[in-house]
Amino acid sequence: MVADVVEPSKRLEAYGLLRIGQNVGWALGPVLGGIVSIWLPFSWLFLIGAVATATVSVLLWLYIEESLRQGQERSRFKVTDLGKVTHDSIFMFYCAVSVLLFMNFGQMSSTYAVYSTDTLGMTEAEVALLWSWNGIMVIFMQMPISRWISKYRMTTIISTGSMFYALGWGMVGLAGAFHLLSPWTFTFLFVNMTIVTMGEMFxxxxSMNLVASISPENERGRYMGVFGLASSLGFSLGPFxxxxxxxxxxGQDILMWVTIGLFGVMAAIGYQFLGRILGKERDSSVSKA
Structure with missing residues (x-):
């Protein structure tokens, strides 16, 4: 829908703004839930969450207009339509490479948290602070970064972000050297989180803008859906x-985290290859697609 209502030259910033909104909601949800749980039974939090979600659905239904232009071809969605998307070999290659990237995405709330507490001795509160720093960076830095990177090709941006992930996760193993110096361990993990978050903001x-650029205008929803499946697969495979x-x-911390970081390196190589296939026009952040 973002691709339908925002002109191509502004899409990258629009997706960045959407990302900020997601992080604000992610940050406020637990805070508000904690406050409400002081006065109400815990089970009520789920009821309140359901009512809030239903309210959003009603507001969207009543006030958000259809993004398709008048006269634009429409067709009823069928599950088999997703199979047609798989015939686009370039897009499927993009999805396959993205699985590797999203395997790195999935480390933050799983492997990273487990290693930080069980091996490095960080407390849950310290890990929560690192996650909070991730959210703060996105909220205040996503828009300036989105504007800055918009002059570069999409595959170049995503490749760079993949390398940030590879560097950030690959360095975590070195934190073991500071294991007996707790303040320095936290500082080192703080630097790791900063690098990884830079990758996230790139x-x-x-990644969403590239899907919008290379998909046919009347099939963007299907392409976004298949890309969402690929990203979810990566999120699931990453922790596993x-x-x-x-x-x-x-016991081999450095080798362990370098191995995890290699997912990002392989993804970066794949995106560079994809950029050669797409060509400059389709790969541009201001593509007319």
Whole structure:
């Protein structure tokens, strides 16, 4: 829908703004939930969440107009339509490479948190502070970064973000050197989180913008849906694969995290190859697609 209502030259910033809204909601949700739980039974939080979600659905239904232009071809969605998207080999290659990238995305709330507490001795509160720093960076830095990177090709932006992920996660293993110096351990993890969040701010808006650019105008929803499946697959495989790495490389912290960071390196190489296939016009952040 963003691609329908925002002109191509502003899409990257629009997706960045959407990302900020998601992070504000992610940050406020637990805070408000904690406040409400002081006065109401915990089970009521789920009821309030359901009512809030239903309210948003009603508001969208009543006040958000259809984004398709008048006269634009429409067709009733069928599950088999998703299969047609798989015939686009370039897009499917993009999805396959993105699985590797989103395997790195999935480390923050799983492997990173487990390693920080169980191996490095960080408290849950310290890990929560690191996550909060991630949200703060996105809220205040996403828009300036989105404007700055908009002059570059999408695959270049996503490749750079992938390398930020590879560097950030690959360095986590070095935190073990500060294990007996708790303040320095936290400082090192703080630097890691900063690097990883830079990758997130590069990748998140650019990856969605690229889907909008390379998909046919009347099939964007289907393409976004398939890309969403690919990203969810990466999110799921990331913790699972990293868990296997943790089990088999226990005690070899540097090798373990470098292995996890290699997902980002492989994704960056794949995106560079994709950029050569797409060409400059389709890969531009101001594509007319």
């Amino acid at each position: 990748v998140s808006p650019a 694969t990293a868990g296997l790495v943790l089990d088999n490389l226990a």
